[in-house]
Amino acid sequence: MRILITGARGQLGRSVAAAAIERGIDTVALGRRQMDITRAENVNRGIEISLPDLVVNCAGYTAVDRAEQETTLAFAVNRDGPSHLADACSKKAIPLIHISTDYVFDGRKQDPYDETDPICPLNVYGQSKAAGESEIHKKTDRYIILRTAWVFGAHGNNFVKTMLRLGCKHETIRVVDDQIGNPTFSGSLAEVIMRIAAHYRRRNEINWGIYHYGGQPPISWYGFAQQIFQIARRAGLPLKLTRPEAISTDEYPTAAKRAANSVLDNRKIERTFDIRVESWHAGLQAVVAHHRQTQKRR
Numbered sequence: 001m002r003i004l005i006t007g008a009r010g011q012l013g014r015s016v017a018a019a020a021i022e023r024g025i026d027t028v029a030l031g032r033r034q035m036d037i038t039r040a041e042n043v044n045r046g047i048e049i050s051l052p053d054l055v056v057n058c059a060g061y062t063a064v065d066r067a068e069q070e071t072t073l074a075f076a077v078n079r080d081g082p083s084h085l086a087d088a089c090s091k092k093a094i095p096l097i098h099i100s101t102d103y104v105f106d107g108r109k110q111d112p113y114d115e116t117d118p119i120c121p122l123n124v125y126g127q128s129k130a131a132g133e134s135e136i137h138k139k140t141d142r143y144i145i146l147r148t149a150w151v152f153g154a155h156g157n158n159f160v161k162t163m164l165r166l167g168c169k170h171e172t173i174r175v176v177d178d179q180i181g182n183p184t185f186s187g188s189l190a191e192v193i194m195r196i197a198a199h200y201r202r203r204n205e206i207n208w209g210i211y212h213y214g215g216q217p218p219i220s221w222y223g224f225a226q227q228i229f230q231i232a233r234r235a236g237l238p239l240k241l242t243r244p245e246a247i248s249t250d251e252y253p254t255a256a257k258r259a260a261n262s263v264l265d266n267r268k269i270e271r272t273f274d275i276r277v278e279s280w281h282a283g284l285q286a287v288v289a290h291h292r293q294t295q296k297r298r
């Protein structure tokens with residue numbers, strides 16, 4: 001099986017490429033320079049040359065607050081990019097796995113969101129991702145849209161690395177405690193993508209459509225920060241921070257509005273692909289340990 005991965009230099013793209021290579025899968029991992037997904041001709045050429053059995057789109061515009069200003073760019077990457085990929089995949093009868101987000105929801109639901117819940121994004125990033133989903137749906141039948149949340153890994157920018165950096169500089173940090181979501185380790189998500197790929201390889205057909213995958217258990221940003229610092233302290237990181245301070249969303253205004261509840265219901269993916277959703281805890285320990293190692297080398 002040959003897999004083509006776009007956005008392969010991002011935090012998830014790297015994890016997916018590593019997981020595929022580890023399994024001995026023929027992997028074509030393309031960063032933005034090798035395949036800019038906003039350019040249809042680039043996408044068509046890349047797919048024609050590599051002729052993959054499956055495409056995994058990890059490319060995305062992910063700067064949630066900056067997207068409020070850079071609307072055109074956010075839509076070019078998150079709507080037009082998936083649209084070009086879906087078009088090219090459909091022409092060659094290649095299935096597409098695309099990564100979407102919990103930010104397509106408005107957070108008003110009290111319970112976890114499942115795949116049948118109506119979407120209603122609160123910010124430009126969420127709107128651009130929702131538009132990407134809709135383009136894929138229009139252009140191909142053989143797709144998996146995997147909505148995930150609060151992704152963190154050893155590479156790239158994410159909340160864990162921001163907390164570790166700030167925790168080594170400041171004695172106090174204020175963290176929002178009234179937004180709840182699913183921290184998701186990029187390595188676990190990559191394993192899930194490999195699992196779906198393996199199902200496809202065995203059967204050649206799977207239940208296409210939208211799936212949710214969010215690490216367990218759900219927690220607030222503040223609760224997650226507490227866990228990060230606990231693990232960091234045990235790993236011997238030189239923290240200045242004594243305790244994070246819990247604040248409300250109102251006390252931390254951001255350019256993009258965020259949902260209070262964006263917890264994802266994982267039951268469909270568990271049932272369909274026989275997946276047991278992992279706790280994010282082990283992934284967090286691995287990322288903190290990796291951070292510690294890189295600090296030591298400096």
Ligand SMILES: NC(=O)c1ccc[n+]([C@@H]2O[C@H](COP(=O)([O-])OP(=O)(O)OC[C@H]3O[C@@H](n4cnc5c(N)ncnc54)[C@H](OP(=O)(O)O)[C@@H]3O)[C@@H](O)[C@H]2O)c1
Pocket residue numbers: 006007008009010011012013031032033035036037038057058059060061062077081099100101102129148149150151152156157
């Ligand atoms: N991070 C999260 O918390 C989160 C949560 C839910 C869903 N997701 C989704 O998960 C996917 C992967 O996100 P991530 O966390 O890995 O983000 P990331 O680290 O920002 O990676 C995104 C990658 O996409 C690349 N890219 C941007 N524009 C591109 C273009 N026009 N053509 C090709 N590549 C392009 C970026 O390249 P450059 O480095 O050159 O900019 C970057 O390597 C995205 O679709 C995102 O929306 C992320």
